[in-house]
Amino acid sequence: MSSPARFQMPRSALIPVVVLALCILPTAAATWWTLLLLLVPVAVAVAVLRRGVDVTDDGVTARAVLGARTVPWTELAGIRVGERGDLWLVTTAATEVRLPVLRARDLPALAAASGGRIDVSAPPSRPGGDRAQ
Template sequence: MTVQQVPARLVFRIPATAVLGALLLAVAATPFAWAAPGLYAVYLVPVAVIVWVMRVRTTADRDKLVTRTLFGRHVLPWSDVRALRVSERSWVRAVVEDGKELPLPTVRTRHLPALALISGGRLDDPTEAPEPAGVPAAEPSEEDAD
């Protein structure tokens, strides 16, 4: 029997290679930025993209979820999470006790099994088949012990 190791925390974030796209945007904007005085402000767009890529994330550990957006941070203990809701575009939102929904940046449906694992059983893994009600688990026979 294998023992499943649970990591101390999981971080869901935009890949850092996305910064390369922002740098390419800055290079492509250079002719436009130097075409007239004041247009160099166009460089603020790639800088904002880089800050966004480096800042936005969701961190999950055994005790809580921490979401960081461009301008804020929200700590959500697992005890406050009633459920997770998946939108049409595979975005995941946490439904809290008062029915309010909080978005979990960069978390997608493919991450739900990992969230269920790190939550310590507070969330169900949607990829596991539920056990039929009233059917006892199969006991190992003597032949299986050999």
């Protein structure tokens, strides 16, 4: 793998943030202290832009709003699919690291980005099994 793969929220997620900022603007302009309300859309925009997952030759890095945690390939024991389809890295130390912005449907892309280090040959099963309705 030559360049890192980056999984992040789509930039279109910023559209509701802009709408929120426009809705807050009349109230924020009322007095000087209500300008602090504009920090809400700024914080949400930072969260949208910052959160993500990077897959490199060194390992998998989960980026959160205020920090990041890298799990080297040598410490990766597997991946757990949560009840809601969220993905968790399971380490050899029996700790788990949530992969933000990735869901069970993203497993094939994550496996491809890992360069064969993550095997998803068997599809993940959902709790309670698949029910046709």
